[in-house]
Amino acid sequence: MNEVFNFLNQQDINAPILIFLMLFSCGIALFHTLIFSSLYNLSIRPKWLFFALNPILIGLGYLYRPGYSLLAFAFLFASVFLFGLIGMIYSGIIQSRQDKIDQKKFDARYHVPKSNKLKNLAMSLGFLAMIGLGIWLHSIGKLSLLLVIIPVLIVLDAIFLPTRRSKFYKFQAILPTSKMNGIAMGLVEVVGDLIEINPILSPHFNTPCIGYAIRIEKRSQDSDGKTTWSTILRDSKTGNFKIKDDTGTVMVNGEGLEYYFDRVDKETESGDKRYYETYLKHDDYIFLIGKANSLNGDTVIERDDYHKVFGAALPHEIAIKNKFAPLYKSFFTTLFFITLLIIYIVIT
Structure with a gap:
């Protein structure tokens, strides 16, 4: 250490070199300003602070002893890397905390369930x-x-772990459509117009409705710059409502109702996310499967916890699916056996 100070004490810095060091320190000041404003998120006031401070430090070093202006310059130069490294770590920690806060707000607004x-x-x-x-x-x-x-x-x-959607369409194929005045207790299938009771608000567009289904997609880019969208949230919520046909009206407890149709009523793109919302509204004509129970003498349709089925669909989509279901079944059955035949040929 003494050798360093002895070296500095022996240096004779003339005026041209001093001016060069001061001017070069202004270039370092540019990096200081960028580092502290971007990585540390500090508002530098006045903006020319480092452009004045850095040459002053070199000048003070020169006034103490001419060789110490080199020490001040070396410190300023090294500080760019030091503050830059610390700043990247600091900004990473702050960004991680902010991401967690933003995620909590996102989860709270859109009622994101905790991961299983x-x-x-x-x-x-x-x-x-x-x-x-x-x-x-x-x-x-x-x-x-x-x-x-x-x-x-x-x-x-x-076969053994069917999805809720496949269960819904399975029961749709075997259940008879019941009239409102002739509903028996148990799993039922009804079709009718919806009657709103107490509307709820959708989470993104704040649209009043009987119920909503929301889908949120997030944009990402791979190393080749290709953009892809992936679903980060798919959720639905439904309040209580009534469904009617020409024979009567039945109350529906909408908790847990799932939507099996592809209609999108509102959509928008904001930042790196896309938002889609679908609504159940007053007078919508809907196909419904659920469990009929008796509550205080009145019939109520709700979620069937045994069969794990409670869904709504559009009648015209159901009609199209039923029309082409035999064709789909034949196609996939044929495809399955062709695949088995190819596998057998490959193995043998």
């Missing part, structure tokens, strides 16, 4: 199990068996 950790763990374990199975089959020279195992697992999943 057990389900996520099960999916991760299943994925790892498939990788392990593939490695083991490769080690024994029978990797081609995956071509049989994967389709079988897909079929078993469709």
Whole structure:
């Protein structure tokens, strides 16, 4: 350390070099201003603060001892990297905190449910199990068996773990359509016009309605600059309402009602997100499946917790689906057996 000070004490800095150091320090001042204003989010007042401070520090060093102007310059130069590194860490921490705050606000506004950790763990374990199975089959020279195992697992999943949508259309195909004055207790299928009781507000557009379904997509870009949109939220909420036909009116407890139609009533794009909302409104003509119960002598349709089905659809979409359902079934059955035949040929 003494050698450094001795070196500085021996330096004779003339006026041209001093002026050069002061001018160069103004260039360093530009980096200081950018670092503190962007990374530390500080409002520099006056904006020329560092452009005055940096040359002053070099001048003060020169007045103390001419060689110390070099020390001041070296400190200013090194401070760019030091403050820049600290600033990146600091801004990263602040941004992480702000992202958490923004996410909490987003979750609260759009009623985002907490992630199912057990389900996520099960999916991760299943994925790892498939990788392990593939490695083991490769080690024994029978990797081609995956071509049989994967389709079988897909079929078993469709049979034993059907989605709510598939359950809805399954019951739609077998349940008779009931009239409002002749509803029996249990799982029922009805079609009629909706009557609003107490409207609710949709979360994004603040539209009054009987119920709403919302879908939010987020934009992302890959390393090649290709833009893709992924769904980050899909939710629905429905209040109580009535449904009527030419024979009468029935109350519906809308809690847990799911929407099985593709209509979009309002949409917008803001920043890196797109928002879509679909509404149930007064006088909408709707197809409904749910469980009929008796409450104080009155019939109420609500969610069936046993069959896990409670959904609404548009009657004309149901009619189209029923018209083409046999064709779809024949097509996918044929495709399945052709796939099995190809797998058999590949394996043998």
